Amino acid sequence: MENSVLLQEAIKARAAAYIPYSGFGVGAALLDQDGHVHHGCNIENAAYAPTNCAERTAMFRAIADGLQPGTFKALAVVGDTEGPIAPCGVCRQVMLELCGPEMPVILGNLKGDILETTVGKLLPHYFSSSNLNEKK
Numbered sequence: 001m002e003n004s005v006l007l008q009e010a011i012k013a014r015a016a017a018y019i020p021y022s023g024f025g026v027g028a029a030l031l032d033q034d035g036h037v038h039h040g041c042n043i044e045n046a047a048y049a050p051t052n053c054a055e056r057t058a059m060f061r062a063i064a065d066g067l068q069p070g071t072f073k074a075l076a077v078v079g080d081t082e083g084p085i086a087p088c089g090v091c092r093q094v095m096l097e098l099c100g101p102e103m104p105v106i107l108g109n110l111k112g113d114i115l116e117t118t119v120g121k122l123l124p125h126y127f128s129s130s131n132l133n134e135k136k
């Protein structure tokens with residue numbers, strides 16, 4: 001699937017954002033190996049901390065639907081930002097866990113700016129399960 005098509009899916013996903021506090025809607029679209037797209041939006045909370053970002057919503061939704069970690073092909077994320085949106089640190093760590101360092105990440109905005117990167121480039125010198133296993 002073209003990056004531009006996956007970004008369009010992220011824009012569609014953004015329409016469902018629940019954002020009563022920030023007013024800042026984000027959409028995400030996660031492509032699986034069968035060519036299916038899993039949508040995510042940010043879901044906020046009056047207590048703020050329980051807020052779930054669009055990226056994590058898409059990944060958790062796909063895992064809950066039975067897809068296997070490490071099998072995803074790409075993740076697109078879109079917000080109404082000046083340049084391509086920047087995923088938060090928590091989402092980068094979850095991307096590493098569920099998508100792996102090599103997976104492409106396509107970051108965009110509503111003006112059509114695009115940054116193509118990877119999970120590993122977004123989270124250099126990351127902590128992962130291999131660090132836990134070093135001590136076994």
Ligand SMILES: O=c1ccn([C@H]2C[C@H](O)[C@@H](CO)O2)c(=O)[nH]1
Nearest residue numbers: 022024026042053054086087088
């Ligand atoms: O990449 C990002 C950045 C921010 N947010 C959400 C979290 C919160 O609802 C709002 C403001 O931080 O945007 C995302 O979903 N993804």
Ligand SMILES: [Zn+2]
Nearest residue numbers: 053087088091
């Ligand atoms: Zn996040």
